[in-house]
Amino acid sequence: MAELNIRNAIKRYGPVEVIHGIDLDIADGEFCVFVGPSGCGKSTLLRMIAGLEQTSEGQISIAGRDVTHAEPAKRGVAMVFQTYALYPHMTVRQNMSFGLKIGGTEKTEIARKVDEAARILKLGDYMDRKPKALSGGQRQRVAIGRAIVRQPEVFLFDEPLSNLDAELRVEMRVEIARLHNQLGATMIYVTHDQVEAMTMADKIVVLRDGRIEQVGSPVGLYEDPDNLFVAGFIGSPRMNFFAGKVTDMHDAGVTVTLPRLGDVAVPVATDAPLEIGHAVTVGVRPEHFDPSGEITAQLAIDVVENLGGVSYAYSTSQDNAPPVIIEWRGKNRPRQGGTVAVNFDAGCALLFDTASGLRLR
Amino acid sequence: MTKHNIRTSIGNIFVLLLVFVMLVPVIYMILMSFRTGEEIAADPLGMPSGLFLGNYINTLESMNYFRSVANSVGITLSVTVIVAFVGSLAAYPLARSTNAWGRAFIMLVALGLATPAFVTITPIYVIFRQVGLLDNYVGIILAFTALNLPLAVFFYVGFIGAIPRDLEEAAKLDNCTDFQVFWHVIRPLLGPATATLSLFVMLMVWNDFTYPLLLLTDPDKFTVMISVYRFVGNHNIEPDLLFPAAVLGSLPLLIIFVIFQRRIVSGVTAGAVK
Numbered sequence: 095m096a097e098l099n100i101r102n103a104i105k106r107y108g109p110v111e112v113i114h115g116i117d118l119d120i121a122d123g124e125f126c127v128f129v130g131p132s133g134c135g136k137s138t139l140l141r142m143i144a145g146l147e148q149t150s151e152g153q154i155s156i157a158g159r160d161v162t163h164a165e166p167a168k169r170g171v172a173m174v175f176q177t178y179a180l181y182p183h184m185t186v187r188q189n190m191s192f193g194l195k196i197g198g199t200e201k202t203e204i205a206r207k208v209d210e211a212a213r214i215l216k217l218g219d220y221m222d223r224k225p226k227a228l229s230g231g232q233r234q235r236v237a238i239g240r241a242i243v244r245q246p247e248v249f250l251f252d253e254p255l256s257n258l259d260a261e262l263r264v265e266m267r268v269e270i271a272r273l274h275n276q277l278g279a280t281m282i283y284v285t286h287d288q289v290e291a292m293t294m295a296d297k298i299v300v301l302r303d304g305r306i307e308q309v310g311s312p313v314g315l316y317e318d319p320d321n322l323f324v325a326g327f328i329g330s331p332r333m334n335f336f337a338g339k340v341t342d343m344h345d346a347g348v349t350v351t352l353p354r355l356g357d358v359a360v361p362v363a364t365d366a367p368l369e370i371g372h373a374v375t376v377g378v379r380p381e382h383f384d385p386s387g388e389i390t391a392q393l394a395i396d397v398v399e400n401l402g403g404v405s406y407a408y409s410t411s412q413d414n415a416p417p418v419i420i421e422w423r424g425k426n427r428p429r430q431g432g433t434v435a436v437n438f439d440a441g442c443a444l445l446f447d448t449a450s451g452l453r454l455r
Numbered sequence: 456m457t458k459h460n461i462r463t464s465i466g467n468i469f470v471l472l473l474v475f476v477m478l479v480p481v482i483y484m485i486l487m488s489f490r491t492g493e494e495i496a497a498d499p500l501g502m503p504s505g506l507f508l509g510n511y512i513n514t515l516e517s518m519n520y521f522r523s524v525a526n527s528v529g530i531t532l533s534v535t536v537i538v539a540f541v542g543s544l545a546a547y548p549l550a551r552s553t554n555a556w557g558r559a560f561i562m563l564v565a566l567g568l569a570t571p572a573f574v575t576i577t578p579i580y581v582i583f584r585q586v587g588l589l590d591n592y593v594g595i596i597l598a599f600t601a602l603n604l605p606l607a608v609f610f611y612v613g614f615i616g617a618i619p620r621d622l623e624e625a626a627k628l629d630n631c632t633d634f635q636v637f638w639h640v641i642r643p644l645l646g647p648a649t650a651t652l653s654l655f656v657m658l659m660v661w662n663d664f665t666y667p668l669l670l671l672t673d674p675d676k677f678t679v680m681i682s683v684y685r686f687v688g689n690h691n692i693e694p695d696l697l698f699p700a701a702v703l704g705s706l707p708l709l710i711i712f713v714i715f716q717r718r719i720v721s722g723v724t725a726g727a728v729k
């Protein structure tokens with residue numbers, strides 16, 4: 095069990111820099127999720143922590159020990175790969191014992207640890223099978239078992255569930271969360287799926303193009319995003335963005351006029367020094383549309399998805415912008431092809447600077 | 456009959472024809488081995504009149520059979536094991552290298568593949584004379600190993616390239632040194648490749664007679680193919696000794712293949728990496 099500190103970590107492939115100076119602290123026992131679109135450098139950063147990629151500059155330390163240039167096996171980390179990476183010619187038991195055997199652990203001790211891991215992961219019935227004879231979920235369990243057996247200080251997962259079908263993914267998600275509670279170990283989990291990030295993480299690190307966009311708790315990122323990227327990435331369905339201009343200023347904030355909503359004026363609280371005419375973006379989440387809200391606008395609805403307990407109404411505009419998504423619950427849900435009045439509270443609206451994408455608080 | 460059936464029948468006929476054409480010399484060799492020298496001289500294409508085993512007894516007495524088979528088996532197995540081990544060990548870093556030097560080296564190996572065996576025999580002879588490896592088991596094994604290594608390296612580079620790197624990285628995290636990664640993870644996955652390669656190497660080494668002919672002089676060190684070739688004289692052939700000798704010369708290899716056939720076939724079809 096250990097904390098992890100990353101200071102100004104940079105990764106270059108030849109002249110190309112793909113990780114641009116990451117600073118990050120992960121506390122002992124924390125479940126930290128790296129999330130971001132494909133190609134943003136999540137795997138690279140994880141592999142730098144594992145020691146599978148050289149760190150070009152900066153420092154990585156685990157439990158206060160500088161491991162920046164240590165061998166992978168000497169870092170006290172274990173990794174679960176997206177492809178499972180089980181040794182095809184070994185049985186489940188051999189796969190799980192291999193690391194300890196190479197490390198020279200005593201036979202009875204190996205057996206004890208492997209049996210313990212098998213018990214935790216309910217692998218007892220498969221111990222003498224080869225990976226080929228296992229289902230995807232079982233292989234994933236073996237891969238996790240192989241990591242547990244090593245009793246690492248930090249567990250690393252690189253998109254471990256992306257090769258599983260949807261149902262199994264939910265099951266394994268719960269299982270990994272349970273494992274985290276049971277072992278209390280520090281875990282770093284990479285995914286491009288923000289649902290996985292939201293459901294599993296103590297701390298989410300949102301990455302984009304090799305930079306950290308924001309670090310925080312799932313709820314913190316959801317309710318209080320630092321910029322348009324994080325606001326749009328976290329939450330499903332995604333947040334609605336309305337381009338607008340500052341048309342009035344008052345003590346507590348500004349009034350913003352939104353053309354997409356029929357030039358409705360929305361008073362937004364902010365301390366930011368703004369001028370009349372400043373281009374801003376207002377973000378409203380689908381579930382923040384609420385009949386009791388004081389702001390009203392008319393929207394033409396072209397598609398309605400009814401999921402039973404909740405419906406999502408989509409309103410597409412002419413200008414190629416993403417559709418406005420409105421969540422409806424209860425009775426009187428909108429119909430396809432109609433026009434509805436939508437309401438929301440100005441207090442729910444988030445204000446962003448359009449040019450820089452930064453949040454205006 | 457459906458179109459599909461007709462097509463497979465025609466295919467089968469062609470395969471049978473091909474097998475027949477390939478087997479004719481072998482069948483001829485076996486049939487002739489049971490006929491006396493006079494019979495063969497009188498009618499070279501005739502059938503044996505009975506199972507005349509006298510040829511075999513004469514041959515066994517005059518060709519030093521068991522000694523030469525032991526030599527051949529020893530040399531062939533040593534060469535196969537060394538070639539498989541050294542070849543895969545050399546191929547591993549080559550298969551994983553991404554820089555220009557690695558690729559250039561692989562091209563160099565391919566050049567070795569394209570060099571005919573008789574071109575290298577003269578320099579090998581001269582060098583071996585200098586260092587005293589002529590008429591020496593170690594020498595002949597070294598020569599055959601050198602001859603077959605390019606094939607092995609080339610072969611293994613392709614196979615190792617198909618093994619996912621994740622496995623190596625997992626092994627690195629499992630405390631393995633580079634050699635341990637090779638030994639515990641890469642090598643066991645090369646089973647099918649090794650089976651196929653061994654087949655080629657064994658055939659080549661067993662059947663070659665130019666190298667032993669030039670590098671060995673002591674009759675007690677002769678391989679079985681040299682012993683067989685002794686019955687092909689400069690001016691005449693002794694058919695009643697040559698044919699049985701040829702049968703006896705190929706027999707051990709055949710037995711080895713029958714024993715290992717299961718493994719070779721299952722190895723080729725196993726698809727170890729998945």
Ligand SMILES: Nc1ncnc2c1ncn2[C@@H]1O[C@H](COP(=O)(O)OP(=O)(O)O)[C@@H](O)[C@H]1O
Pocket residue numbers: 107112130131132133134135136137138139
């Ligand atoms: N070996 C490599 N050589 C050059 N560029 C690489 C290499 N590996 C990854 N990259 C680049 O680094 C970036 C981050 O990759 P990666 O960490 O795999 O992204 P993610 O896991 O977030 O999808 C990508 O733009 C990718 O093209």
Ligand SMILES: [Mg+2]
Pocket residue numbers: 136137138253
């Ligand atoms: Mg990745």
